[in-house]
Amino acid sequence: MKSQLLETIKEFIENRMKTSWDAMEAAKNSANEEGKSSAGDKYETARAMGQLDREMNGRMYEQARQERLSLDKIDPEAIFSKVAFGALVETSMGIFFVSIGAGVIDFDSKKIMAISPQSPIGQVIMGKVNGDSFDFRGKTQRIISIS
Numbered sequence: 001m002k003s004q005l006l007e008t009i010k011e012f013i014e015n016r017m018k019t020s021w022d023a024m025e026a027a028k029n030s031a032n033e034e035g036k037s038s039a040g041d042k043y044e045t046a047r048a049m050g051q052l053d054r055e056m057n058g059r060m061y062e063q064a065r066q067e068r069l070s071l072d073k074i075d076p077e078a079i080f081s082k083v084a085f086g087a088l089v090e091t092s093m094g095i096f097f098v099s100i101g102a103g104v105i106d107f108d109s110k111k112i113m114a115i116s117p118q119s120p121i122g123q124v125i126m127g128k129v130n131g132d133s134f135d136f137r138g139k140t141q142r143i144i145s146i147s
Contacts, residue, residue, distance in 0.1 A: 002147065004107070005105065009071060009105060010071050013102070017064040020057045020060040070099070089143060089146050092144065095112045096122075130143055
């Protein structure tokens with residue numbers, strides 16, 4: 001199950017990378033085209049806006065690329081005795097995959113939250129073992145299983 005979940009998240013990140021790359025290229029092409037049809041200050045403003053768009057999409061692409069590299073470090077066959085990067089954790093509040101912050105993944109008719117170890121819930125559950133309790137947002141929760 002974990003290997004299929006990991007592949008689903010990788011596909012999500014690859015789609016985000018493609019979208020960012022395409023937007024970056026579109027901004028570059030738009031700025032170049034603006035130069036052919038404009039003059040003076042309008043040209044400079046359009047090129048500057050195009051460059052800002054390209055840089056923003058470039059940062060988004062690089063962030064997604066780094067997340068993809070992080071996902072490659074996860075061994076889906078690894079079994080965990082405590083919550084760590086790559087663990088699938090069932091708690092009394094839901095199921096979490098400690099990987100990258102990708103949000104809720106609908107997987108195998110379950111909602112699984114892909115979280116980073118640096119997220120608020122990730123920080124709270126890191127290092128916990130099966131049966132441990134933890135407080136999150138004023139409520140006590142429990143670790144049911146870790147795989």
